[in-house]
Amino acid sequence: MFSNISKTKWFSLLLLIVLTAAYVAVEKVYAQFDFNAFLSNSISDEEIDGIMGSEWNDAGNHADMPIEPSATAQIWTKHDGTYLYIAMQFTVDSTNPWVTFQFVNPNHMSSGTDGAIFGHDTLGPNEYRDISFEGLGSISADSNQDGVGAIFVGPSNIITVEMKKPLSSGDSTGDDIEWTVGTIYPLIIRWDSNGGGSSGGTSNHRSGPLSSRTVFINSNEIPEFSALTLFIVMITLTIFIIILKKCRVHQQTYTTTN
Numbered sequence: 001m002f003s004n005i006s007k008t009k010w011f012s013l014l015l016l017i018v019l020t021a022a023y024v025a026v027e028k029v030y031a032q033f034d035f036n037a038f039l040s041n042s043i044s045d046e047e048i049d050g051i052m053g054s055e056w057n058d059a060g061n062h063a064d065m066p067i068e069p070s071a072t073a074q075i076w077t078k079h080d081g082t083y084l085y086i087a088m089q090f091t092v093d094s095t096n097p098w099v100t101f102q103f104v105n106p107n108h109m110s111s112g113t114d115g116a117i118f119g120h121d122t123l124g125p126n127e128y129r130d131i132s133f134e135g136l137g138s139i140s141a142d143s144n145q146d147g148v149g150a151i152f153v154g155p156s157n158i159i160t161v162e163m164k165k166p167l168s169s170g171d172s173t174g175d176d177i178e179w180t181v182g183t184i185y186p187l188i189i190r191w192d193s194n195g196g197g198s199s200g201g202t203s204n205h206r207s208g209p210l211s212s213r214t215v216f217i218n219s220n221e222i223p224e225f226s227a228l229t230l231f232i233v234m235i236t237l238t239i240f241i242i243i244l245k246k247c248r249v250h251q252q253t254y255t256t257t258n
């Protein structure tokens with residue numbers, strides 16, 4: 001009987017190791033992108049105000065994400081099937097910075113690439129603009145401004161950016177994205193202190209690496225509890241129940257024979 005219990009224990013341990021390895025492997029495949037835009041509740045235009053609120057509670061929340069040319073940001077991503085939502089917060093070295101998102105093309109400022117810019121003194125001071133990149137050093141604001149956005153520089157130069165942008169606006173002249181759910185897309189985030197120091201700060205968007213991140217337009221809502229984790233917990237509990245039962249049978253047999 002003891003040897004049977006021992007075999008059960010070893011089998012349980014082996015099963016647990018295999019399941020853990022499978023879980024790690026699946027998690028690794030699942031994480032082949034930087035930002036997870038979960039299917040979420042819609043955000044009204046009025047809530048895109050430069051202030052983080054509960055409207056972002058059901059978004060993918062990514063802390064300590066490096067952005068270029070130099071900063072670490074907290075970034076939230078979600079969508080509602082019609083609009084893509086991105087928010088970010090980080091500390092800047094200026095009271096008048098600008099921030100830009102580049103969508104679709106991973107090459108920096110590639111011609112004909114959709115983008116968004118916040119707080120650019122020429123295109124829209126302290127505001128959002130739907131833009132198109134026209135090659136290195138060239139940006140134009142779309143004739144058809146789609147989506148809404150906000151930028152706010154708070155105390156201690158902590159900046160908040162919020163954006164609500166159509167996944168597919170139909171505006172081809174503005175090179176707007178036509179993104180579909182269940183797909184991974186490139187996303188480049190850059191910022192600039194602005195004014196070569198005249199607004200304070202030394203961050204220059206032309207410097208630093210040309211890193212491209214990726215965002216996954218997830219067809220699922222943010223999970224409260226991973227289905228895979230639940231499966232592993234159930235298996236583990238089942239194994240422990242089996243072991244417990246076998247131990248009781250062994251104890252009863254030992255008591256009867258003695």
Ligand SMILES: [Ca+2]
Nearest residue numbers: 047049051052
């Ligand atoms: Ca808000």
Ligand SMILES: [Ca+2]
Nearest residue numbers: 142144171174
């Ligand atoms: Ca547009």
Ligand SMILES: [Ca+2]
Nearest residue numbers: 130131174176
């Ligand atoms: Ca555009």
